[in-house]
Amino acid sequence: MAPKYIKRITLFKVPKEEDIDRLLAQYEVLRQTAVKDGKPYIISNEAGRTLNASEPRAQGYTICVQSTFASMEDVNYYDKECEAHKKLRALAGEVRTDFATMIFGSDLEPGKL
Numbered sequence: 001m002a003p004k005y006i007k008r009i010t011l012f013k014v015p016k017e018e019d020i021d022r023l024l025a026q027y028e029v030l031r032q033t034a035v036k037d038g039k040p041y042i043i044s045n046e047a048g049r050t051l052n053a054s055e056p057r058a059q060g061y062t063i064c065v066q067s068t069f070a071s072m073e074d075v076n077y078y079d080k081e082c083e084a085h086k087k088l089r090a091l092a093g094e095v096r097t098d099f100a101t102m103i104f105g106s107d108l109e110p111g112k113l
Contacts (some may be wrong), residue, residue, distance in 0.1 A: 004106075006075055008026060012063040012092060013098040019095035020049060020062055026088045027065065036077050040049050043068040043111040061101070075104075095096075 014020045027047035034042050047065040052058045069075045078085050092100065 003079040006072065008065075008069070008075065009068045009103040009105075010065040012060045012065075013060045013097045014095050015060075015097060016095070023088075023091060023095055024048070026091050030084045030088050033076055034078070034082055035081070036074065041070070041077070049103060052088045060098075061109055074107070095102050 012023065014023055024047055027045065031042070033038065034045075045065070045067045047063060050058055050061050050064050053060065053062045053103050054058065067078070
């Protein structure tokens with residue numbers, strides 16, 4: 001049975017407040033401009049500040065993003081071809097420290113992660 005949706009959680013360590021704001025603003029742009037074959041293809045995308053970034057358990061992560069896709073094909077398009085995501089990645093590369101951490105889940109319905 002194919003998964004209902006692919007959910008991807010991405011965590012960033014962005015130390016400067018102004019850079020956090022810039023990256024979150026770029027996610028707004030991504031939500032408005034990400035298209036595949038001329039149509040929006042991301043089921044949902046939510047990005048925000050972590051609430052406990054200063055706690056040891058948060059390991060310094062300051063931004064958490066949840067993106068939902070209909071298929072792994074759409075995830076691969078997002079990572080390799082999406083122009084809106086390329087712009088976001090360029091900014092993230094400038095402002096983040098360390099690597100972004102990604103976790104994938106499947107067989108999930110929207111809102112049930």
